[in-house]
Amino acid sequence: MGDEPVNVKEYQELAKQALPKMYYDYFAGGSEDQHTLRENTEAFQRITIRPRILVDVSKIDMSTTILGYKTSAPIMIAPTAMHKLAHPEGEVLTAKAAAACNVIMGLSFMSTCTIEEVASSCNAIRFFQLYVYKRREISALMVKRAEMNGFKAILLTVDTPKLGRREADIKNKMIAPQLKNFEGLVSTEVDDASEITICFEGSNLEAFASRIFDPSLSWKDIAWLKSITKLPVLIKGVLTREDAIKAMEVGVEGIIVSNHGARQLDYVPATIAVLEEVVAAVRGRIPVLFDGGIRRGTDIFKALALGANAVMIGRPVVYGLAAKGGYGARRVIEMLKDELELTMALSGCPTLNDITRNHVVTQIDNHHSRL
C-alpha cells in the first residue's frame, strides 16, 4: 500500500505514467501559452484562510442540494470528454464513482460511452453537457435522449464556438475516436484526406470542431434550447458580471463560472479571480457553480467562501480513472471530500452555511487594507 496516492497531485503523476503521451497531454493541457492554466491553480495559492477557533466541530455536515438534488458534498464531476482514452470502460466507471460518493456527475456531450450506457450503469444523479452543432437536430436529439434517460439538467457550454489552440495536441497529431452517441449521424473522425490537408496545422479535434460546432450560437438560441426541453438549463463558461446578468435575463436556471479548464481563450483570468464579480451580479437569484483549478479541499473551501454554491472537478477525476480505474476516480472524490471536511473543522465551520466571505483573504482584500 506504500504507493497509494495521498493527494490529487500524486494521482496526476500516476496518470502521466499510465497514459500514452498523446492522451496525457490532451487531458492535462491548456491553450497557447498556458498562462491561464497556471493561473487557475496558482490564484488559489494567493488566497489565504482566516480560521475561527473554539467552535464545536465534532460534527461536520457537508451535505447540500444542487438544483434540489441531494449531494453528500458541494462537489460535482465536471463534464470532460472521452473517458475511454483514460480507461477502457470510460464514463460508466466515472458514473459509478459518482454514485459511490453520492455526488452528481456531469456527462460530456463528447463522451465515449453512450448516454444510455451511462444511464443504465448505476443510479448516479446526472446532468448532461451540451454542445450545439451546426446541424441543430443532432444536438436536439441528444437533449431528448438525455431527458428520456433521466438526466436532470442541461449544462450548455458557451465558451467553445471554436476549439482553443492546444499546441500539444497539434504537435501530437491528436486523434479522436468515433463517438458512439453520434454513430450514423456525424463522423467524429477526420474522414478524408482533403480535410487533413486543409487542417494540416491543427489537431484532429480542431478539424472536427471547426467542421461541426456552430459558431453562430448566440443569446437568442437559449429560447430555442428552452423550447425543446423541460430540463433546467445552466450556462457553462460565464466569466463576467455582464454575461451573468444577461444569463438571468434570458431565464437560465444556473450559471457555471468556468474557463473550460484553461483550454479555450488563454489570458482570461483564473476562474477563482472572477467568481466574486459574478456572485455579486447574481445576488443569490440563481445558483452559481464554479470550476477550474481545484486540486485541494482548501480550494473548494475558498470557492464556497467567495460565494459558489458548489464546485465541479475536471482533470483530477480523469487522473484517478487513468491511474486506478473506477477505484481511482472514487478515491479522488473521497480525498477532496475528506480534505474539505478537515478544512471546515480547522476553520471553525461545522456546516456549509458557516463558511463566509470573512473566512478568506484575497489579493484584492490585501490591496484595500493597504490603502
Ligand SMILES: Cc1cc2nc3c(=O)[nH]c(=O)nc-3n(C[C@H](O)[C@H](O)[C@H](O)COP(=O)(O)O)c2cc1C
Ligand atoms: C480533458 C478535458 C476535456 C473536457 N471536455 C469538456 C467537454 O466535453 N465539455 C465541456 O463543457 N467542458 C469540457 N472540459 C472542461 C471541464 O468541464 C471543466 O470546465 C474543467 O476541466 C475544469 O477545470 P479543472 O480540470 O482544472 O478541474 C474538459 C476539460 C478537460 C480537462
Ligand SMILES: CC(C)CC(=O)C(=O)O
Ligand atoms: C472534444 C472536445 C471538443 C472536448 C472539449 O471540450 C475539450 O477537450 O476541452
